[in-house]
Amino acid sequence: MLSPHEIATLMLVNSNEHRLESLDPDVLALRHYELVEVRDRGGAAALQISARGRDLLKRLGMDAAR
Template sequence: MLSPHEISTLLLIQRSPYQVEALGDETARLRHERLVEVELLASGHAFARLTSSGLEMLRRLDAFSKRQALPRDERSERRA
């Protein structure tokens, strides 16, 4: 299970990857879980990007949060 900090780092990589230190502690677990990969640019800088698993994780979190935002009776109807 990812921590809230790791989830926010995933979101930041998705939206503003240049603001994340690709080889830093923030991305270490995400790289270990294969949610993020690091590309070394010709300039010598490292660039973090989401893997297909990382994108899928964010897609599922988005779907879950949208379901949770529905009123309780609508959630029950959608499960049926």
């Protein structure tokens, strides 16, 4: 079960409007649940929502189309 902070962090990763640290405790939890991934973008690591994360947001009724 995700905490409200973890759900909010998942929404932030999906929006790509905020830069989040990959070692943030909420981000680490989302990575553990395979809801977000760290991707290499031009030599820099970036967080990206996974297919599983997009599916969860859809089931919660949140726009996850990215």
